[in-house]
Amino acid sequence: MSRHTSKKDEKEKVSEAIDAAKLFVAAIDFGTTYSGLENDDSDSDDEDNGPKDVYHYFNRFKMMLHNQTVNLDTTIRDQNGLQMKAFDIFSFAIKYLKDQAIGRLVKTLRNVETKDIHYVLTVPAIWDDQAKIFMRKAAEKAGIKGKDLTIALEPETASIYCQELRTNRDGNSNKTFSETIKKGTKYVVVDLGGGTADITVHERLLDDSLEEVLPPNGGNWGGTAIDQAYIEFLHSVFTTKVIKELKSDELEDYTTLCHEFEVKKRSITSELKTDIVITLPYSLVEITVKHCKSVQSAITQSSCKESVSFSTPQKLFVNPEVFRKLFKPTIDALIKHLDKLFKDPNLYDLHHIIMVGGFSECELVQTAMRKTFPNRKIIIPDEAGLAVLRGAVLFGHQPKKIGKRILRKTYGTQSWPEWDAELHPETKRVQIDGVDRCKDVFFKFAVKGEKVEDGHSSGQIFQALKTDEKTLECTVYISDDTNPRYVTDPSCQRLANLVVPIPPLKKGETLEIEETMIFGGTELLFRVKNMRSGEICENQFELF
Template sequence: MSSITRGLNDFKVLVSIDFGTTYSGCAYKSFANIDEPKLLDRWPDHQGHYVKTPTVNLYKKTGKRLDMVAWGFSSKLKMMDMEAKELSSKFLQLSQYKLHLDENASLPAWTANITVMQAISDFLKDFHNCAAEKIESQIAIGRENYRYCLTVPAMWSDEAKYVMRQAAINAGIISAGDDPDRLMLVSEPEAAALYCERTCKEYDLQQGDRFLICDAGGGTVDLIVYDVAVSEEGQTLSEVTKGHGASCGSIFIDENFATVLANRFANHDVKIPDSLLSELATAFAYQLKPNFKGDNDLRLQLPWNLFFSGLKNPARFDIHEGKMLFRASELREKVFDPVVSQVLELIRSQLDKARAQNRAKKMSAIFLVGGFASSAYLQSRVRSEFENMAKKIAAPNRPEMAVVYGAVYAGMNPRKVTARATRRCYGVGIIDAFDWSIDYLRPDLKFDLFGETLCRSRFSTFALSGQKIKMDECITHHYTLVNKIYGESSDYRFTVFAIDGDPPRYVTNLQGAAFISIPDPFSSFDPPGREISVQLSFYFGLSEIRVEATVQGKTFVTRLQFDQGTSGKLQKQLLFRSSREY
């Protein structure tokens, strides 16, 4: 795709992409009309009634090279047609790879011969091409006129968001030369909140109301609490708590079920084939899981094949008339509760944080969205646990579509959410005056320059974790660049840190999260010690952090560009230290 150089207002269509762990969806809306977003509900080799397509890649192995030959439903069909031996020797299936962008998830090591970013790029490329062709056929507007909203979990780090942006560029959704705002990253619970606020009119949210969004998907569960405000411009939302979550979505229930099923046969020294185990786990996920209420036994219809027809005394496996019985107590204890209890703890944590800010304010509603929200058992447990802490607990109509629809609303009105809470503590590494009352403990950081005693590797804070920042608000600090030596010239690079917890005094034990570069402002004739002021501004209002550095009347704008393997140390000819606020 060629670079787009025109203004953002020239784009005619907004496209939302809900890239999910297990399924992905797409919706779109023309900027020119007031119609509701339209959902793309048919994908290549579409099966069943679900309107999303599986987030699955199928690669053909050619030596060490992998070429993607199918995706979505098509990849599943191709795999079903292959023998297990052929599949393992000639092909590679990748699924649930989105989970590997959660730095806190406990997952097996990534062993594929491609990176996670490449797997995401490969899927998004074919997914987007398919979606764009359908949109072009329906509204006769070419994809060069599209802007995009791509959803990401609120709990993701800035680096994970950066990976998604780069994957979208690699997939050709936008080009590296486009205005970065042509692609807007939207947090999944925020998109879901906008969907609920717009569509759940029966709950009649009013000025001062507070509600919690629990976006429970296949892989991740994300939560945020919002306050509602009403003005002449309409209704707006502001974050009360910073979004957080965990990788505890419904696929982990499927994994628990597969373990229970495998153990049932292993207890009688019988090994169920892996392909059959996967088939039964999938059948459980679609046919039985949504209907489990906590006190009802479930019976899984078994396929007729040689494995089951050859079983001796099938009753010992609780198989009767071609169906396998799973008792409610076993399903609760071994399949559902290990996952549901994590979701309940996440909700409780968010409610506690919101209550700590205002104990007198009661939660008006808890909305459950995402595919996992269709679970009758999850809904009943949430109501049972929190009915005294919220006036209403509900799942909106079509909860699995809340994020993909809500992302369109976010793109059409990006200022609907007026304030957000920062996810982490952000700052930069600087050189500052040596404080003898504190810094004496770190003599290794002390040095003298031009008659001053300075301390290197100090942390300069821009935002605390959980700090509420208004839309379009920026935080600005002024610093001084000091020329150290004659002659040599290079860009000035300094390191940005994103940490959990309180700001540290030093950055010596921190891993740099990103870097920002500005061109060398000094000439070869500038003497050592010459100072130039630089203004650094951080914009935290959107899902990604934007930074502006202004030096000598020139402003350099960037989103955080993550350092790939470089040390992030200060350039040898420039020093960076605090200056007075202007």
């Protein structure tokens, strides 16, 4: 396609409001450690008539979408190493949660129909566009129609939730969010989930809407990073050979051992003096005896012999200081990141930190935050682990609550302008219909770091060059650079495709196509309009 001589660059509001006919919002918080669902009206058993003799156990597979390029053919391994398509696993999990939500509504209320439900699916704000497209397609395969689904960003929904309740966990103050964080105030939301720390900085505007101050950021400093430290600790106590055999031969007991830690890590505090007691599966004791003669012998030969003891039949006692050290690298990495973040000139007047997510309920994290940032008010809502889920229901009714967001990428398409020897390298020179053109030119629609309103659109009219084809593939490209030249630059990658049908054209006829990208929401929207027929294609992205 070549660029048309006239340029269109306009702002328009694109409504994402939920259909007025929708009676319910069902929120699905697709977590790393735990997943949850909530309905906005009430407070089913999932039925599967298929084969029940083959099971596959996938643990914390959500993390595969963090900092990885995924498509519909990407595979993940179950606990036994068998590969399956990630798309199928995500779809299955979403379908289960969706069916549970429907079952709960039907059980509570009569005459509920699926067409009355709008779904909100939460994802980390630091996920890229490709991961969001992946999740949307997985939800659609799970039976949720595209028009009935909204993708919500986890720290944003938590932020919305906090506006609806008393924010002081300790009960010393009855101040509401509005009284604590006044209009014009900036605050940071630190969503500490199972897999990631998802950090967003908002400013509360005069009209009560919220605006991003910095792009979402974070890292893999969630609770599962500490779980990994625990697994390494078990390896050091019982030997790698023993733990691997437990995992391969006694998976249920291995999972129970991990869950035991999940429970214990919620009770550890900075001042705890007594040992942490872990109940060991009997199979672990047996495997240890087989390879190390006894559990005590394994401990004696380990690097933990001074801090760990064993009591028959199945009790392991761990020194609390050793237990606390399992948390230290993850907490230190989080604190270091936040300390650097707060040095940003845009945050000189930021005085409030809101902590949500299951890991934020850990006393060790809270103590470290208060010690490192004594001059900032730290707010932790009651049941912080449910803030994202409950806020997602509210977001379903207020999808425009976040008024402006900051683009994390530069967005564009491929264009084919006429050849200019002074601008274009010879390697990009091609001839189409007797005209010399430059291929692979990155035509920008929006630039990384730009702050855009929800619904901001940028459009451009192009001319289709190959009118003898039945379809036209419109490809969206993204880049980490603010001014990429070609779609083949190292900083660029293809995001997704939109396939547009082309009507038959007579010889000599031309076809103009208007491409429009709509920014500012939780997802990128892409629309292609046939200027001859007026036909519009949108949102049918295909992942590469």
